[in-house]
Amino acid sequence: MVPPKPRKSEVMNELPALRRYALSLTRHPTDAEDLVHDALVRAMERSVTYNPAGNLRGWLMSILHNLHIDRVRSGKSSAARDRDFAAQTAETLPPNQLDSVRLNQVRRAFDTLPDEQREAMHLVTIEGLSYEEAAAVLGVPAGTVMSRISRGREALRRWESGPALRLIKGGE
Template identity: 35%
Template structure:
């Protein structure tokens, strides 16, 4: 019998990985960095909270780095990141984790250097408030369609749902958003905007 005490320090490093690790990790790092702005945008839109969004993106990055051996297909990386982010978000909701200082949408847009007062600013703020009123399931699917511009097949793959469910859920999400706007449930004073808790 032999006995020794390995320390923990990350995943295994086999011979093949040692041989090509420098090139492939640099390439993987570049691809990950290229996806970050879009992934972070989706995370902020989903959570309406920048701190929470950044926590999710960081968890997502760390998970992707651990699984990079399985994520070498560039076509699949963004989809994998998005699915992972949504799963982490749902885990957070289950744990009812709420943290971070709310940041108003105006401040976010200022940070981005955009014109803070577009012509339909009030309508935009009402829309942000209406999005806040949607259930997490409806918000995540609506953002995949409207913001990420994914096809129904891609949404189905991301959320691991049948296409029929995607169609009906997306339809309900759009209808509820519209109803909230038409009922006038959302007023500028009640808008929590991007910074509000989910």
């Protein structure tokens, strides 16, 4: 007997999380949308591999993550797109919008983390996956996810104590 496929409504509920993760991976809105689209196509093609007793979000995130890795390995990512993303998040807001500027700075700091740390932190802190679920998405042991998150948090703490914080809080 063929296991039931995920329902369309269940998959649609996961779109916001897939889009956020794809944008975190690609750092480019158009590439993120393409990645989500391709992940959904692959999920449809391989729906027989879905375990209804499992985690739909984790299954979809794994597909998305693996597609991203395939794209990176095939050289479809480019430095020009990274520059475009950085230009889109430039600090061009008026001084009376300090919270928006600060959020933009934190987002840029997050984007500078090594891919492994950023991916793990995004899955756990933004998407709310457990360490075990994130480990399944990334194809690594849960301890590796915890280590990557720890190193990512430490890098962000070091960034937080740097000049960006002093400037935004009015120091120096």
